[in-house]
Every structure is written in C-alpha cells, then in structure tokens.
Amino acid sequence: MTFLDWGIVAFALALGFWGYRQGLIVGAMTLFGFASGALLGGRLGPVLLSEGSRSPYAPLFAALAALMVGAIVAVSVEGLAVDLREQVIHGRVGHAADGVGGALLIAAVGLGLAWVFGAVALHAPGAGQLRADVQRSLILRNLNELLPPSGPLLNALSRVDPAPAFVGPVMPVAPPDTAIARDPDVIAAGPSVVRVLGTACGLGVAGSGWAATPNLVVTNAHVIAGQDDTSVTTADGASLDAEPVHFDPANDLGVLRVDVSLPPLPIAPEPERGTGGAVLGYPENGPYTLSPARLGETRTVLSDNAYGQGPYERSVTFLRGRVLSGNSGGPVVNARGRALTTVFASTTSGPSGGYAIPNEVVRAALDRSSSTVDTGPCAS
Secondary structure: OOHHHHHHHHHHHHHHHHHHHHOHHHHHHHHHHHHHHHHHHHHHHHHHOOOHHHOOOHHHHHHHHHHHHHHHHHHHHHHHHHHHHHHHOOHHHHHHHHHHHHHHHHHHHHHHHHHHHHHHHHHOOOOHHHHHHHHHOHHHHHHHHHOOOOOOOOHHHOOEOOOOOOOOOOOOOOOOOHHHHHOHHHHHOHHHEEEEEEEEOOEEEEEEEEEEEOOEEEEOHHHHOOOOOOEEEOOOOOEEEOEEEEEEOOOOEEEEEOOOOOOOOOEOOOOOOOOEEEEEEOHHHOOOEEEEEEEEEEEEEEEOOOOOOOOEEEEEEEEEEOOOOOOOOOEEEOOOOOEEEEEEEEOOOOOOEEEEEEHHHHHHHHHOOOOOOOOOOOOO
16 A cells, blocks of 8 residues: 555545534435535536636536635535434434444445546546555555546546657748648548547546558547447447557557558658648547648657657657647648648647658557457546
8 A cells, every 4th residue: 555545545544433423314414415526516616717627627626616616515505414313213222323333425426536537637637656656555546446436526537648748859940731622532531540548547538549541540548548348439429449550659650450440541652840630639639620720840769658658769750730639649731631740749838730650660660450458547
C-alpha cells in the first residue's frame, strides 16, 4: 500500500467514527440530502466557466460546487433526521445497531469521496505527480473496478484523451489554406478515420485513428495504453472490437487490428515542409471534424515518451493548424487524401498547431504488426 492508501484508510476510519456517533438514520438522511445537493452542484459548477463543460477545469469546479451545495442541503436535512431518530430508536441495543450501521455507511461514503477525487486528479491539468500517485494506489485501483466511471454526478468522468505534455520545436510555417476543407479528396478520406475508445485506470479514454490497411488502424500509444477493451467506431456508427498489434511508447505510436475491412488511406511517400493539409479526427470526443493545417519541418529531437519518461530520441513533425484533445492518433492528409503524418500532441505556446509522427515511423510499425501485444500501464 502507498502513502496515499494509508491516508484514505485514516480518512475512512475517521468518517466511520463520526458515522457511529451520528447513527444510521441520521447518516442515511443526511447522505441523501448531500447526494441530492451534490448532483445539482455538479451540474451547475462548470456553468461558471467561460468554456463551460469543455474547460479542462470543469471537473474541479464541478467537484467544488458539488461539495458546497451538497453540504448546504445536508445540514438542512440533519435536524429533521435527529428528531426522527429520537422517535424510533429506543434502548441500548437499538442505539448500538444504529451506530454500527451509521459507521459502515459513512465509511463507505469516505471511500466513494476518495474515488471521486482520484478521478478528478487523473483529469486535472498539471497534476502529474498526484496523478501518478492515484494510479499506483491499491485502494483506488480496486474502487475503479467496483465503481465504473458513469453517471451524471460529475463531468470529470467523461471520456478524455490523456495526451502527454510535449515540449518540442515550433518551426515557422505559413498559416494553413482554409480552402482545403472543401477539397473532394480530403472530404472523401473521412470514412477511413475512426474514433478509438477504451478504458484505462477505470476511466474512459477517447482518441482518433486511421486505417492504413483494411484491417490495421494507426493511433497513438497514449490513447490505448493500459486498455483491454479497446474498440473503434467508424464514420457510419459501427463499433468494432480492436486488438493491439503494435505498441511503441517511445514514438507514441500504436496499431490496432480489426476484423472488418475499412477503406484505407494511401500513405504519402515523402511529405515536404509547407505542404497543405487537413487534420482529421474526433476532437474532444465530439463529432468528426476536418481542420485545415500545414506541414512544418521534421526533426530528430530528445523528448519524453507517452508516459512522460525520457529523454528518448525520436523523429517529430511540426504542423500548424487547430489540434485539440481527441485529435491524437488522427491523420493529417494532403489535397489528394493521402496521409502525411499522424498527430500525437498539440502545441502549448506559439501559433496554434501540433506535433505528429512521420510516415517512415508508421511504415516501420505496420511492417512489424502481427501478433497481439500488451499495452502496458495507463498513460498519465
């Protein structure tokens, strides 16, 4: 057990002691009041942000609002619960049973709160070390198996793309030509692009991918890391089971095999700097989107891998254009609908853009993709 695990145990025991003093009746009614208020607060919290539920801080605001509104409602209900307990509980045995029931109930609530805040830590920007501690926690891993991340209580549990923070070269390149979004060959490439879904560390993960052959889908390693239930969703809404056959955290590249034939994208032989293109994918787990882009320079750099570990020497292509969370694993195609490169991260400064995996790395991975491989631990 980790230090975080012992902290969770102490927290649950403290709440259990308090629950014993409160009793089951008071605890249950107060809990119901808190849950009702938290449900309301969790929905109202993100409304305070300029980007609403799309903001990376929406989980944190939802959690804080849930706590505040839930506490207000719980305090209001507690007085009624105390009066009810005095009316229905009599004798030493009755009070002892009520106390034990209250202790078990509130201790369980403590574990639930630990699970919720663990989920928020996994989503919150800049929570690198805390996120790693949560992933190593024995208690939280087991809670993730018992409490699947679903339901409307917190927006924190929506599907996300855990894209690694990547600091790389931002090379000057001309702005993209918006006219490419209307190119027939670019539009025709859409059916080759898929949404990649799975569960890692108890949380849903969503990214993009593209068919390089009828049965092989290219995506990012960080999108499929730690998963054993990966699937892809096609443009027509069909959901297909996907089996990982290549996993390369150093280059942040993954390859999946599907049993149904998909329309493959031709791979451009030697893309040149300045080539116009479009980023294809499912940003923010939303609808299929096509965004104009322009290819920048390809360089060999020293950087972290998909797990934030390093440094590793790798070849990276800079691109200029709109790249969002969820575009990870999607292709950049040229005006002929050919794959120029594969997106893996967005820029954090300078002009809007991103970083991508060169085609030579993708070709080598496709040649080595055959049998099923392990996808390691989930990405932080």
